[in-house]
Amino acid sequence: MFKLRLIPAILLLLLLAGCKSDERILEKLGMVQTASYDLMDDKRLKVTYCVPVTDPTSKVRRELMTTVSDSLKSARLQFSLQTDLKVVSGQVRETLYGIKLAKEGLGDYIDTLLRDPSIALGVRVTVVEGDAGDLLSKTFKSHNDTGRYITHLLDKESYGNSVPATTLYEFSRDFNDDGIDPVAPIVKDGGDKVVIEGVAMFQEDRYVMRIPAEDGIIFALFRDDLRQGEAAINLGEKDGRPVVVMLSSLLNKRKIKVHQLAGGRFKVDIYASIQGSVLEYTGEEKINESKARHELEQKISEYITAKADKMVEQMQEHNVDSLGIGSYVRNGLNYKEWTSLNWKEVYPEIEVKCHTKVLIKDYGKYS
Amino acid sequence: MPEKLSPFHIAVLVYMTQSGIVIFTLPRSLADYFGTNGWLVLIPCLLLSSFNIYLITLVFQLGKGRSIFEIMEQSVTKVILYPFYLGLTAVWLVFGCMIGKKYVLLFQMLAFPTTNPMLFKLAIDVLAFMMLIKGIYKMSNAVTLFFWMTIWMFGLLLWFFPSFRWARFTPFILHGGHDQVKGAMEVYAAYLGYELSILLLPYVNKNKSKKSMAAIYAGNAFLSFVYICLSLICFGFFGPGQLKKLLYPVLDLLAYIQLPFIERLENLLYGFFLFLVLVTVVMYWWAAQLSIQRIVPKVKTPVLLVILLGISYCISFVPKTLDQVNVWITNLGYVVTGIAFVLPLLLIMILLIQRKGGASHV
Numbered sequence: 001m002f003k004l005r006l007i008p009a010i011l012l013l014l015l016l017a018g019c020k021s022d023e024r025i026l027e028k029l030g031m032v033q034t035a036s037y038d039l040m041d042d043k044r045l046k047v048t049y050c051v052p053v054t055d056p057t058s059k060v061r062r063e064l065m066t067t068v069s070d071s072l073k074s075a076r077l078q079f080s081l082q083t084d085l086k087v088v089s090g091q092v093r094e095t096l097y098g099i100k101l102a103k104e105g106l107g108d109y110i111d112t113l114l115r116d117p118s119i120a121l122g123v124r125v126t127v128v129e130g131d132a133g134d135l136l137s138k139t140f141k142s143h144n145d146t147g148r149y150i151t152h153l154l155d156k157e158s159y160g161n162s163v164p165a166t167t168l169y170e171f172s173r174d175f176n177d178d179g180i181d182p183v184a185p186i187v188k189d190g191g192d193k194v195v196i197e198g199v200a201m202f203q204e205d206r207y208v209m210r211i212p213a214e215d216g217i218i219f220a221l222f223r224d225d226l227r228q229g230e231a232a233i234n235l236g237e238k239d240g241r242p243v244v245v246m247l248s249s250l251l252n253k254r255k256i257k258v259h260q261l262a263g264g265r266f267k268v269d270i271y272a273s274i275q276g277s278v279l280e281y282t283g284e285e286k287i288n289e290s291k292a293r294h295e296l297e298q299k300i301s302e303y304i305t306a307k308a309d310k311m312v313e314q315m316q317e318h319n320v321d322s323l324g325i326g327s328y329v330r331n332g333l334n335y336k337e338w339t340s341l342n343w344k345e346v347y348p349e350i351e352v353k354c355h356t357k358v359l360i361k362d363y364g365k366y367s
Numbered sequence: 368m369p370e371k372l373s374p375f376h377i378a379v380l381v382y383m384t385q386s387g388i389v390i391f392t393l394p395r396s397l398a399d400y401f402g403t404n405g406w407l408v409l410i411p412c413l414l415l416s417s418f419n420i421y422l423i424t425l426v427f428q429l430g431k432g433r434s435i436f437e438i439m440e441q442s443v444t445k446v447i448l449y450p451f452y453l454g455l456t457a458v459w460l461v462f463g464c465m466i467g468k469k470y471v472l473l474f475q476m477l478a479f480p481t482t483n484p485m486l487f488k489l490a491i492d493v494l495a496f497m498m499l500i501k502g503i504y505k506m507s508n509a510v511t512l513f514f515w516m517t518i519w520m521f522g523l524l525l526w527f528f529p530s531f532r533w534a535r536f537t538p539f540i541l542h543g544g545h546d547q548v549k550g551a552m553e554v555y556a557a558y559l560g561y562e563l564s565i566l567l568l569p570y571v572n573k574n575k576s577k578k579s580m581a582a583i584y585a586g587n588a589f590l591s592f593v594y595i596c597l598s599l600i601c602f603g604f605f606g607p608g609q610l611k612k613l614l615y616p617v618l619d620l621l622a623y624i625q626l627p628f629i630e631r632l633e634n635l636l637y638g639f640f641l642f643l644v645l646v647t648v649v650m651y652w653w654a655a656q657l658s659i660q661r662i663v664p665k666v667k668t669p670v671l672l673v674i675l676l677g678i679s680y681c682i683s684f685v686p687k688t689l690d691q692v693n694v695w696i697t698n699l700g701y702v703v704t705g706i707a708f709v710l711p712l713l714l715i716m717i718l719l720i721q722r723k724g725g726a727s728h729v
Binding site: 011012021022090091114117118120121122169170172173176177178179324327328330331332334335338 | 611612
């Protein structure tokens with residue numbers, strides 16, 4: 001019996017020697033953290049990888065590699081020729097796409113990334129105004145690693161919902177859903193800083209239009225429920241001075257109601273029910289008086305509604321359904337009706353009305 | 368007197384045997400073959416498997432807890448039985464072995480892609496061997512431990528709630544699928560494993576026979592509950608369109624879990640699934656061992672196991688790719704499903720004939 005027990009023990013020991021060919025030594029790995037992709041004029045792909053340098057004695061904090069290749073993965077083979085490290089993509093956090101590439105469609109690239117088992121669904125998808133490789137290669141003052149800088153910037157902003165937190169998961173999910181189109185944040189080189197430019201809206205996988213960053217929160221209010229956010233609302237001017245109210249700690253419940261009209265038309269009502277705290281108000285009304293506060297709530301909701309209506313109009317003009325109205329229309333139909341309906345043709349024609357209800361929860365600690 | 372299995376151990380054993388490698392592909396199969404709201408198919412599967420378990424409990428009641436081999440050998444000649452036993456052994460042995468191989472090949476997509484898969488397979492086989500030589504009672508103790516070691520992962524489903532939307536389900540019931548018959552067989556294969564409970568009958572504590580039979584249902588029901596929760600999360604998290612494209616949606620779910628200091632947690636989590644797969648493999652091999660032992664009762668169990676596992680290891684060299692392994696598993700799954708229904712039916716027939724023929728044998 002003793003001998004019988006020994007056999008498995010020896011076998012297990014021998015097995016340990018088996019994985020030599022897949023040995024990974026941390027110091028010899030080039031773990032790509034940010035990757036950027038651009039479309040060249042000859043339709044080839046410019047790929048830039050940013051690998052953090054972990055050696056504490058080294059002066060540089062990152063290693064940049066750029067190549068022009070025919071595909072995402074063949075670029076990695078070319079990078080291997082440029083560096084003493086083994087290039088691996090298991091720690092990629094961010095992928096940047098040049099605007100030109102985004103206009104052509106990201107579907108194929110997202111497909112390649114999702115196929116790779118070493119790449120997780122949580123990798124960010126970001127569009128860059130101009131050339132993504134140039135932005136990633138540039139070093140910004142007080143930020144050693146531009147890739148990480150962009151990731152942190154977007155992480156922080158998407159937490160406040162002013163830009164969508166788009167990862168491979170969200171992008172591919174919305175791309176494969178027939179009732180919604182994907183969105184992604186868009187950034188640009190702002191000289192000495194990276195600046196968030198707005199929200200890029202896609203028709204299926206092709207970038208079509210954008211909304212400016214300051215309207216990002218309004219878009220978010222009508223896209224989903226929110227648990228966090230801040231909005232600065234401009235209520236016009238008083239004596240040549242802008243009247244601004246700052247709504248913080250936003251909570252939002254969104255609802256979409258679809259009405260089917262005669263002749264196969266649709267009318268859609270989108271409701272946003274917003275709660276928030278006022279932390280700044282430059283107008284003259286006394287907001288600690290409930291009447292004035294209610295008026296203010298009314299003004300805020302009118303402002304948001306007007307903005308949202310205009311935004312939806314633009315989206316309909318460009319035929320992008322970034323709010324996911326399609327999925328609610330679909331859910332009100334039976335299968336045959338939905339499959340025989342060409343949503344892309346119907347969408348620009350439907351009547352959409354946004355409704356906003358604002359509740360000021362509190363107004364700070366000063367009257 | 369040999370030690371008996373408690374009802375709780377039986378329930379855990381049934382659940383752990385059933386849950387295995389199919390869990391990785393199940394949500395996709397549901398979406399791909401049955402389209403929108405494909406998760407609903409799990410409910411008829413639960414009913415059908417419960418009916419099958421009912422047949423098994425009938426065997427227990429009619430046979431008064433005797434082993435199925437004793438029942439058969441009482442009325443059927445060995446000339447017919449031995450080839451039948453040999454067939455059962457072959458199917459159960461190779462089925463278990465292919466499940467193990469599939470786990471290894473999937474694992475290699477995540478880690479150690481160029482290492483020879485048969486090395487990992489050997490490691491799993493050695494583990495399985497060490498469990499098998501201990502006998503069913505100790506195995507069931509180990510399985511219960513494995514159960515507690517893996518069941519916490521169920522709580523990970525909470526992670527996906529923030530991105531879960533009912534709107535993604537669509538109101539359409541089973542639209543946009545294809546090859547539903549093949550799909551139904553594939554989905555039903557996810558339930559396989561409960562049929563081995565027929566071999567547990569002699570180990571049931573006769574004082575708790577009702578509870579023990581209920582335990583088989585409970586194990587199966589718990590598995591269905593896990594499957595339904597997982598599929599609901601997948602449909603609400605990915606949507607049917609995306610699910611169709613993901614080959615291993617559960618791997619993607621695991622990969623979505625991210626902590627600030629560690630990326631690619633799925634490598635760690637995938638390891639825990641080894642326990643589920645190991646139990647499935649071990650139970651099928653245990654079944655194979657029991658039936659071959661009726662032919663060669665004199666060979667010592669460890670020796671017999673070495674021979675059996677040796678043969679199965681050699682067979683597992685044959686399919687090289689994931690697709691080939693899938694073909695083996697699908698085809699063997701058909702046979703195992705057939706056995707699951709036919710074996711209790713046959714036994715019930717034999718038992719009824721034995722009853723009619725007089726109570727002299729009983």
